[in-house]
Amino acid sequence: xxxxxxxxxxxxxxxxxxxxxxxxxxxxxxxxxxxxxxxxxxxxxxxxxxxxxxxxxxxxxxxxxxxxxxxxxxxxxxxxxxxxxxxxxxxxxxxxxxxxxxxxxxxxxxxxxxx
Amino acid sequence: xxxxxxxxxxxxxxxxxxxxxxxxxxxxxxxxxxxxxxxxxxxxxxxxxxxxxxxxxxxxxxxxxxxxxxxxxxxxxxxxxxxxxxxxxxxxxxxxxxxxxxxxxxxxxxxxx
Numbered sequence: 001x002x003x004x005x006x007x008x009x010x011x012x013x014x015x016x017x018x019x020x021x022x023x024x025x026x027x028x029x030x031x032x033x034x035x036x037x038x039x040x041x042x043x044x045x046x047x048x049x050x051x052x053x054x055x056x057x058x059x060x061x062x063x064x065x066x067x068x069x070x071x072x073x074x075x076x077x078x079x080x081x082x083x084x085x086x087x088x089x090x091x092x093x094x095x096x097x098x099x100x101x102x103x104x105x106x107x108x109x110x111x112x113x114x115x
Numbered sequence: 116x117x118x119x120x121x122x123x124x125x126x127x128x129x130x131x132x133x134x135x136x137x138x139x140x141x142x143x144x145x146x147x148x149x150x151x152x153x154x155x156x157x158x159x160x161x162x163x164x165x166x167x168x169x170x171x172x173x174x175x176x177x178x179x180x181x182x183x184x185x186x187x188x189x190x191x192x193x194x195x196x197x198x199x200x201x202x203x204x205x206x207x208x209x210x211x212x213x214x215x216x217x218x219x220x221x222x223x224x225x226x227x228x
Contacts, residue, residue: 042222043207043221095213103209105158
């Protein structure tokens with residue numbers, strides 16, 4: 001069965017400091033990996049994805065994510081956090097052969113960027 | 116460009132009343148469509164997904180149902196709401212290409228009294 005873990009319920013970081021939101025997955029084969037952000041009372045917004053190739057993926061709003069196949073991880077990073085980055089972040093996976101099938105989401109990590 | 120619309124944004128309903136939430140997608144054809152429920156601002160629970168008109172797959176047995184009467188229309192319904200049906204309901208769409216992300220509507224906040 002596919003599963004996604006986000007080991008931290010909450011991450012606190014000071015504005016201007018680098019941030020990392022962790023994600024590990026358990027999926028057979030080579031999945032596609034995604035990060036989403038959710039602001040209060042809004043839907044999820046797509047940030048970035050890993051398909052293949054370079055392990056460092058760049059996305060929206062200055063976010064990037066590092067894929068590590070041996071550790072089955074896909075951590076979200078940003079060099080300098082902004083207060084406006086405070087939100088709920090979700091990691092998701094989708095099996096490559098899963099036509100029309102489900103995305104598997106992690107439980108979410110709440111990021112608080114302190115001024 | 117593609118857009119997804121959900122309505123209403125908020126809804127307050129008494130226990131035992133019916134429910135109909137609607138979701139429509141514009142700018143794409145034959146999308147995969149999904150209904151999720153999110154409790155307490157945390158994880159997503161997949162309720163239903165559809166890969167085509169009239170094709171609905173249910174992930175969680177409950178008193179909710181879904182229908183897809185048109186290619187880009189997805190409806191979530193209930194005949195009698197329970198207190199436990201309260202939550203934030205999200206509709207999403209994706210293409211059938213597995214390396215493409217889902218795109219979400221802005222959700223419906225449902226409160227059951």
